[in-house]
Amino acid sequence: MADTGGTSAAETALERLTCFTLGRPAEAFPEPVMAAAALAFLDTLGIVIAAGPMEAGIIARETACLLYGAGPGAIPARMLFDGRRVSLAGAAFAAATQTDNLDGHDGYNPTKGHIGVVAMPALAALAEGMPELSGPAALAALITCYEVAGRAAIALHATVSDYHTSGAWNALGVAAMAARLRGMTARELREALGIAEYHGPRSQMMREIATPTMLHDGSGWGVLVGLTAAVMAERGFTGAPAITVEAPEVAEYWADLGAFWQMQHQYVKPYPICRWAHAAIDATRALVLAEDLHPEGIAAVEVATFHNAAQLFPGMPDTTSKAQYSLPFAVAAMAVYRRIGVEQISGVGLSDPDVAAFLPKISVREEPRHEARFPTGRWADVTITLTDGRVLRSGDTHARGGPEAPTTRDEVIAKFMDFAAPVVGQVRAGAIRDAALALMAPESRFADLAHHLYAPAGA
Numbered sequence: 001m002a003d004t005g006g007t008s009a010a011e012t013a014l015e016r017l018t019c020f021t022l023g024r025p026a027e028a029f030p031e032p033v034m035a036a037a038a039l040a041f042l043d044t045l046g047i048v049i050a051a052g053p054m055e056a057g058i059i060a061r062e063t064a065c066l067l068y069g070a071g072p073g074a075i076p077a078r079m080l081f082d083g084r085r086v087s088l089a090g091a092a093f094a095a096a097t098q099t100d101n102l103d104g105h106d107g108y109n110p111t112k113g114h115i116g117v118v119a120m121p122a123l124a125a126l127a128e129g130m131p132e133l134s135g136p137a138a139l140a141a142l143i144t145c146y147e148v149a150g151r152a153a154i155a156l157h158a159t160v161s162d163y164h165t166s167g168a169w170n171a172l173g174v175a176a177m178a179a180r181l182r183g184m185t186a187r188e189l190r191e192a193l194g195i196a197e198y199h200g201p202r203s204q205m206m207r208e209i210a211t212p213t214m215l216h217d218g219s220g221w222g223v224l225v226g227l228t229a230a231v232m233a234e235r236g237f238t239g240a241p242a243i244t245v246e247a248p249e250v251a252e253y254w255a256d257l258g259a260f261w262q263m264q265h266q267y268v269k270p271y272p273i274c275r276w277a278h279a280a281i282d283a284t285r286a287l288v289l290a291e292d293l294h295p296e297g298i299a300a301v302e303v304a305t306f307h308n309a310a311q312l313f314p315g316m317p318d319t320t321s322k323a324q325y326s327l328p329f330a331v332a333a334m335a336v337y338r339r340i341g342v343e344q345i346s347g348v349g350l351s352d353p354d355v356a357a358f359l360p361k362i363s364v365r366e367e368p369r370h371e372a373r374f375p376t377g378r379w380a381d382v383t384i385t386l387t388d389g390r391v392l393r394s395g396d397t398h399a400r401g402g403p404e405a406p407t408t409r410d411e412v413i414a415k416f417m418d419f420a421a422p423v424v425g426q427v428r429a430g431a432i433r434d435a436a437l438a439l440m441a442p443e444s445r446f447a448d449l450a451h452h453l454y455a456p457a458g459a
Helices: 015-024 031-051 056-065 088-100 117-126 135-159 167-183 186-199 206-212 219-234 248-254 275-291 320-324 327-337 347-351 353-361 409-424 425-442 448-449
Strands: 076-078 086-087 298-305 364-368 379-386 392-393
Touching: 015 135, 015 167, 015 186, 015 248, 031 088, 031 117, 031 135, 031 409, 031 425, 056 076, 056 086, 056 088, 076 117, 086 088, 086 298, 088 117, 088 327, 117 135, 117 167, 117 219, 135 167, 135 248, 135 425, 135 448, 167 186, 167 219, 167 353, 186 219, 219 448, 275 298, 275 327, 275 379, 298 327, 298 353, 320 327, 320 347, 327 353, 327 364, 347 353, 409 425, 425 448
Parallel strands: 298 364
Antiparallel strands: 076 086, 298 379, 379 392
């Protein structure tokens, strides 16, 4: 069944997904969507680079060597910014787990989660065995992962009562990407989706919010499951159906596949902090900059936000995981430093005396009007009382970086350089930037970018 960019009412969700994944050529993907994919890929690369020296990333890479090595006859891949060869799934697992533990990667509001965190590592790992993969073909595969994973997420959230981490559903996007790049049949794709859904980690997100650790959003396991599912399906393992695709009650969530592009509606994070806190951070930032406020002149900060954001870690964090899941800490860091970077959420930043002194000034409460707009929006408002008695109000503020308050292309590129250059140097970061943005060119090859991706950060 050829895919021409549209769908008929008679097609089932599985048929639509199959046509889109296996039948739509790269040249049939709209140019603005391809441009969004190249920029998203670059953005996620910046996070995996910056996360490399962090403890969670080191552990993930060592675990991949210990448990997911590549012996004779294996499908090998090198680990990003490390260079050691492990298995296809092991390389992607290491990079996704590493990325997941620096919470600065993109996301999509309706999914309440993240796709690029698995799409970028999976593409890099799969491309290791495809030296002639063109830039446009690579971007088309990346988009396939985003479009399938996003709809699987919405279908899952609509049909279950618990709130699961991204790994539960981004595994399906990875399986679809692998099917496309590895030339799998429609039957193999169907089985791969079923296997990926069945084994996808349905870990409970709010457990991690309540007690932040390195578990984060389950995406390392999501990409591990997605790639494993694809290879198993190729060899005849069965697992269909995936009910988030084939159940009648989820058909509506797949009806716009190939017409509405979720790829263009991802948000970019200005800060490596849980997205739920961003509206409060942005509202604080706007007041601090507009009024040129300094910490000693602020008596109190009241944050009104939606329920899930109000549940974020309340105290002074002692780990990077807690720092990334703390709204009050993030607001305090913004008030004190007017920025939030890796240095604020790691190392000495976790015991910063100025941030610790400011933290008791912050109170957080749930606001019904902000809760009513979640998850399609991430809203908050902030009231700052000054020591001179004046009261400043931000008004309702939506988190920056998504369609509601978009980040410019130049801002995304600058963010990449801010995160990547301190780890790999300005020259190498610039070469990665240029090669990633060049993937849209018809004559480009993914190998031109991959050339820069595997040497250790200090090399």
